[in-house]
Amino acid sequence: MDLRHMRHFVAVAEELHFGRAAQRLNMAQPPLSQSIRRLEAYLGVELLNRAKGGVSVSITPAGLSFLAQARRTLMQAEFATTMARRAAAGAADVRVSFVGPALYRVLPELVVNFREVAPSTQVHLFERSSAEQTAGLLAGELDVGIVIAGTTSLEGLEQRVIQRKPMVAAIPAGWPLAAQPSVTLAQLAAQPFIQPPQKYLEQAAAVNPLQARGYTPVITQEAAQVDTVLSLVGAGLGCSIVMGTACDTRLGGIVFLPISDLVPVRRSELVMIWQAEQMSEAKAMFIEAAGAYVAATPSLLDDSFLRG
Known part of the structure; x- marks a missing residue:
């Protein structure tokens, strides 16, 4: 054979x-x-x-x-x-893929930190969906990925949580709801709501508390990417539930609020993934540097927004 x-x-x-x-x-x-x-x-x-x-x-x-x-x-x-x-070509680079929410804070910080540790190593960045990243890693097209936990199978890959935040409500700043200290799932379901297209709903269910609790929101707009969702919320077209990492965007026109009745408490996680076999020196350095940086930066894994 x-x-x-x-x-x-x-x-x-x-x-x-x-x-x-x-x-x-x-x-x-x-x-x-x-x-x-x-x-x-x-x-x-x-x-x-x-x-x-x-x-x-x-x-x-x-x-x-x-x-x-x-x-x-x-x-x-x-x-x-x-x-x-x-290896034969003497490549001294690392290919890092990521989902959009990683750009809000964690990815820029990781890249800046890695350049201080390994200034001669080039970091190539590729924005990909979580599923595209796992396929690319297993095929050897990528070295390291940053994905949203729960949205794709990570079988055969090493993984490390690099950012953890609560799921939060994104509310247009001009809505009366935005003046509240927190919101409930029922309140969100009763408002014009922005959610992923139908073909992404099964994936979204892994991180969307509304669906998990059986609420059917009033859909006014669909958008696949978090950045697009936030832009639509900022324009006042609807509210949404997003990863807590979105709070790092500091976008105008949006108020991020805790959701008081998340049971069980749901958190969103960004996970760094990689293929353990055929480890290059640059790849190993990036993974080690990222792990050390996350360990030294407790705020990346802090869920205080839920408690506050």
């Missing part, structure tokens, strides 16, 4: 059709079929159920199990190749 057989199987398993898989792999169908047969003979199990004519297929239970591991093996192979090439 070699990586070629795995690639062939993954293509067929994803297409569920030998013809489409062969076209995707830019090869003829008979050699592809023979490759899968060799793989099955090596493993001693049938990976595919072949329909009459042998073109359309379905995946056996053994095939489903093997597919997950084959994808991971191929991803690791790509990662190893990328890291080897970077």
Whole structure:
């Protein structure tokens, strides 16, 4: 068995059709079929159920199990190749991806601190969604990521919480609600509300207390990015529930208030993630420097807004 057989199987398993898989792999169908047969003979199990004519297929239970591991093996192979090439080129850089809320405070502070520790190492920054970051890390395209906890699987990755804040209400400054010391979930649900588009709602449920408590807000606008949500709130188009890190933006036209009935208490976390294998010197230095800086900066993990 070699990586070629795995690639062939993954293509067929994803297409569920030998013809489409062969076209995707830019090869003829008979050699592809023979490759899968060799793989099955090596493993001693049938990976595919072949329909009459042998073109359309379905995946056996053994095939489903093997597919997950084959994808991971191929991803690791790509990662190893990328890291080897970077090492051969003498790359002294670190590729850091992040979600938008990391820009409010923690990422700029980490980069400034790292430049003091390693001034000759270049930091390349890439804004990506949490899911895009995990895929990029596993594929070796990125070195370190900063994601929102609970919005993507972190399986196979090392992780460290680098900022923790309560979930807060973002209220237009001109609304009467903004004059209160705090708000309830019921009050927020009764106001014009800004939330992520439908396709992001399952992800948002991990950090959105309204959905967790069964409230159905009056949706007046949808926005996928936190920065966009805050801009709309500042324009008076609606309120929202956002990560407490947004308080660091100091944007005009917005009042951030604690939510008094969060049960259980919900906090938002930014998590630094990385792939432990194939650790470069620059990557190891960045992770170590970030850990030391977070440990020396207690306010990054302080949830005093909830208590105040």
